Amino acid sequence: MNECCQSSSLEKSNLNYCPICQQKGKNVPLITLKAMLIPKALDTIDSELIYTFCSNSSCEVVYFSNDQTYVSDDLKISVFQKNKALNVPVCYCFGWTRKRLTEATLKNQRPIEHIRMQVQAKRCGCEVNNPQGSCCLGNVTSFIRSINTDKNPTS
Structure with missing residues (x-):
């Protein structure tokens, strides 16, 4: 891994x-x-x-x-890209679901930093935990951007 x-x-x-x-x-x-x-x-x-x-x-x-x-x-397991439920993981290795990411982001916590620290510590196992077989950081980043966009719409 x-x-x-x-x-x-x-x-x-x-x-x-x-x-x-x-x-x-x-x-x-x-x-x-x-x-x-x-x-x-x-x-x-x-x-x-x-x-x-x-x-x-x-x-x-x-x-x-x-x-x-x-x-x-x-x-x-459910696949993030195929299932829009709030309890589906975005980050499979560390249990970051849509719901958990949304709550953390709205509280100005930094879930991406937490995930990056875990990756740097070589704790991830994306090839066996994530159905896409690769790192989730792109999915997490995109999902958090969508939360921030919804929170701060530009109009």
């Missing part, structure tokens, strides 16, 4: 398009699928294939390869 929040060679190779929504996805390590899939779905993965994560919130597909697709029901 070293350097889980650093870019990997998977990110730089072979990006594919989702067979359902046609959005470009990001490749994920096989360990991510092994950690995320329910046993019935895990029985069907092909360790020789490259799997890709579809982040399109309106698409049912979470992971895909040339021959297979997995949807939210095939995963053990």
Whole structure:
């Protein structure tokens, strides 16, 4: 689990398009699928294939390869990009849900700094905790920006 929040060679190779929504996805390590899939779905993965994560919130597909697709029901946990509920994690390693991030941000706390400190201390395990198989800081930052925008609309 070293350097889980650093870019990997998977990110730089072979990006594919989702067979359902046609959005470009990001490749994920096989360990991510092994950690995320329910046993019935895990029985069907092909360790020789490259799997890709579809982040399109309106698409049912979470992971895909040339021959297979997995949807939210095939995963053990809810996927931030696919489920808008307040109790869904934005940061899976440290339990920062939409609700918790919103509360902390409105109290002028700094959740991003907390997460960064944990990452620097090499405590994250994004490849096995986060369904996208990579660091959540981009998602956290975007979500907090949306809270700040809602709190301070410019009109």
